[in-house]
Amino acid sequence: MSSLRLSLTETEIEALPAEDVLRWASEEFGERLCLSCSWQKQSSVLVHMISELELDVDIVELDTQLFFRESYETRERLVERYGLSLIVPDVITIAEQHKLEGPNLWETSPDRCCHIRKVEPLLSALEPYDAWVSGIRREQSPSRASAKKVERSERYGVWKIQPLADWSEKDVWRYIMANDIPYNPLHDVGYRSIGCIPCTRPTRPDEEERAGRWAGSDKLECGIHVEDSSDRGGR
Numbered sequence: 001m002s003s004l005r006l007s008l009t010e011t012e013i014e015a016l017p018a019e020d021v022l023r024w025a026s027e028e029f030g031e032r033l034c035l036s037c038s039w040q041k042q043s044s045v046l047v048h049m050i051s052e053l054e055l056d057v058d059i060v061e062l063d064t065q066l067f068f069r070e071s072y073e074t075r076e077r078l079v080e081r082y083g084l085s086l087i088v089p090d091v092i093t094i095a096e097q098h099k100l101e102g103p104n105l106w107e108t109s110p111d112r113c114c115h116i117r118k119v120e121p122l123l124s125a126l127e128p129y130d131a132w133v134s135g136i137r138r139e140q141s142p143s144r145a146s147a148k149k150v151e152r153s154e155r156y157g158v159w160k161i162q163p164l165a166d167w168s169e170k171d172v173w174r175y176i177m178a179n180d181i182p183y184n185p186l187h188d189v190g191y192r193s194i195g196c197i198p199c200t201r202p203t204r205p206d207e208e209e210r211a212g213r214w215a216g217s218d219k220l221e222c223g224i225h226v227e228d229s230s231d232r233g234g235r
């Protein structure tokens, strides 16, 4: 269990720019800090920022094995440019999932599918850490509107560090372009938010940024950023 006391208050951390949040988190948690990546534009920003700041932060790849080819190619470009070595938690294969849970679980029970392919691997990946950096932003969807730059996750037993919480989509693109950072090319063809192939479609400009995720259902989140786990593992 990580410490429940921080050297700065949540209000003080909220006032810091993203770089300073990362610097502070690195000093606060040392080698017990990790960053999770799924190769969307926020991953590009945070990988670059951590490299520029010369921080030694482990990078966990949450690979569901159902990402787009472009996401895997983005990973390779970032690995090459920044010399990353990735920690990849185990997940059962799609064939094993079909056998255990029935075919195309993402159609019959997307919550269960996300639980198996995202939440469980993350739970095990976070075991050695006290704090977890992710790229979520308040502007992405109503379900993220109250995200803070630092918040406690009892579910995972870690502090969640969200340095981009107050960034807009424009801020992200400004940073990527200004620093010439490799990014997922699907963003150029209407995919403003990118997850697994079966559950992602492009969005229209008038839609919310994450409207293309689990479109046509009331599901808004894969579950990894949801504190209440009560119904997420259900069949």
Ligand code: SF4
Binding pocket: 064, 066, 105, 106, 109, 110, 111, 113, 114, 115, 117, 118, 195, 196, 197, 198, 199, 222
């Ligand atoms: S996003 Fe879809 S395919 Fe990916 S883990 Fe969740 S339900 Fe399964």
